[in-house]
Amino acid sequence: MFFIDKLRELNANQNKINQIADEQLECLAQSMKNSPSQRVPIEIINTLNTLLSWPSEVLFPVLDVTRLIVLQKEVNEQLCTSHLFQIIKKHLKPDAMASNQMLTYRLLANMFCHEKGETLGLDSKDEILQTLLDLSSLGNKNNQVKLTFVKIL
Amino acid sequence: MLKYYRNAYFVEKLIDCIFQVAISTYILNLIIALNKKNDTSNGTKVLNVIFAALPRFNESEAIFRILVGLGTLLSASYSTENRNQLIDAVRQSETAVSVLRTLSETTTQPNSQNKLADCSKEIIDLIL
Numbered sequence: 001m002f003f004i005d006k007l008r009e010l011n012a013n014q015n016k017i018n019q020i021a022d023e024q025l026e027c028l029a030q031s032m033k034n035s036p037s038q039r040v041p042i043e044i045i046n047t048l049n050t051l052l053s054w055p056s057e058v059l060f061p062v063l064d065v066t067r068l069i070v071l072q073k074e075v076n077e078q079l080c081t082s083h084l085f086q087i088i089k090k091h092l093k094p095d096a097m098a099s100n101q102m103l104t105y106r107l108l109a110n111m112f113c114h115e116k117g118e119t120l121g122l123d124s125k126d127e128i129l130q131t132l133l134d135l136s137s138l139g140n141k142n143n144q145v146k147l148t149f150v151k152i153l
Numbered sequence: 154m155l156k157y158y159r160n161a162y163f164v165e166k167l168i169d170c171i172f173q174v175a176i177s178t179y180i181l182n183l184i185i186a187l188n189k190k191n192d193t194s195n196g197t198k199v200l201n202v203i204f205a206a207l208p209r210f211n212e213s214e215a216i217f218r219i220l221v222g223l224g225t226l227l228s229a230s231y232s233t234e235n236r237n238q239l240i241d242a243v244r245q246s247e248t249a250v251s252v253l254r255t256l257s258e259t260t261t262q263p264n265s266q267n268k269l270a271d272c273s274k275e276i277i278d279l280i281l
Binding site: 126132 | 168171172175176178179180182183185186187189190192195198199201202205206
């Protein structure tokens with residue numbers, strides 16, 4: 001799985017506080033293959049929360065994994081909290097990296113598929129709608145997004 | 154060199170498309186969730202975002218999702234008063250009406266579906 005391999009590569013460059021044990025990354029990779037109703041270990045949530053605290057410049061694969069895994073009911077129930085919303089707000093600011101903004105909106109869209117995420121989406125709608133109005137023309141962000149995307153590839 | 158620029162152009166276009174679809178999907182899912190809770194009192198706030206997005210988006214799937222969201226917001230409102238307020242707001246938005254008219258008049262190959270035109274016509278029928 002491409003993005004898990006990318007996470008391994010980026011993980012090696014993190015400081016000790018933000019580093020994830022390889023077994024945890026492997027567990028995350030396995031969880032992504034689960035059916036939506038399957039139980040997930042609590043460690044997955046801890047792993048995701050650590051990954052989501054990585055620097056913005058390397059967050060692209062983390063956000064991509066998160067927006068996919070949040071489609072699983074149990075992950076959705078445990079991850080969609082006020083803590084996640086603080087992370088979402090950070091990456092929707094007008095000066096946030098455009099690639100992270102794009103994936104954060106994808107995460108927000110996927111959150112609605114289960115009740116907990118839907119509740120968080122509804123509770124946060126005023127702030128999110130305002131960030132959309134504050135979003136400058138998508139065309140201005142393109143170069144930044146392109147460079148980040150190509151770098152990740 | 155030419156191949157590089159062509160590839161770079163397609164990457165840029167792809168990312169812009171993905172961004173537009175991400176935003177439109179969020180808007181659509183939010184509207185569906187609001188309707189489930191019978192909470193369209195916040196419809197005006199969502200409408201303002203739709204009015205801002207519609208003229209700026211050029212990715213057809215993104216536009217389609219916004220139109221579906223708009224139609225859902227207007228037709229599924231739980232109170233007649235609220236529904237009429239939202240319809241009035243759309244009628245008064247010259248930008249929105251202009252975009253809807255343009256999309257509704259788009260012609261395509263015979264016998265092919267033009268979901269943007271069909272959706273726009275339905276919304277125009279709702280508001281006029």
